[in-house]
Amino acid sequence: MAVTISSAVLADILARAAASPEREVCGILLGAGGISSHVPAANVAADPRDSFEIDPTALFAAIRVERAGGPPIAGYYHSHPSGRAEPSARDQAEAAGDGRLWLIVGTGEARLWRAEADGFVAVALAIV
Numbered sequence: 001m002a003v004t005i006s007s008a009v010l011a012d013i014l015a016r017a018a019a020s021p022e023r024e025v026c027g028i029l030l031g032a033g034g035i036s037s038h039v040p041a042a043n044v045a046a047d048p049r050d051s052f053e054i055d056p057t058a059l060f061a062a063i064r065v066e067r068a069g070g071p072p073i074a075g076y077y078h079s080h081p082s083g084r085a086e087p088s089a090r091d092q093a094e095a096a097g098d099g100r101l102w103l104i105v106g107t108g109e110a111r112l113w114r115a116e117a118d119g120f121v122a123v124a125l126a127i128v
């Protein structure tokens, strides 16, 4: 089953990634039943050229908003500035396998994945 994403949200994320050719960008995807908004976050990884770590402050803030009845966290996004829109070996190693969505922006495209317990599964993305 495809997961929907707002075309405005996807355009925002793609623009953010395109504006950062040297560092992976990252953020949080929000929405119930589809991706309706996103929260950009700082990439606090030690080497942001080829890895990402969402600023925990942004993550905790999003969790607080969700617990207060705000939009639920659907997943996360990050970019591979000169790579493919699929999970890297590092992504595979670091994913929690919690069922959350991962939107990965590679060169020229974005693809959606779900972090399952036994690895990433491709998920169809429907732009609305």
Ligand SMILES: [Zn+2]
Residues within 6 Å of the ligand: 078, 079, 080, 087, 088, 091, 104
């Ligand atoms: Zn990655």
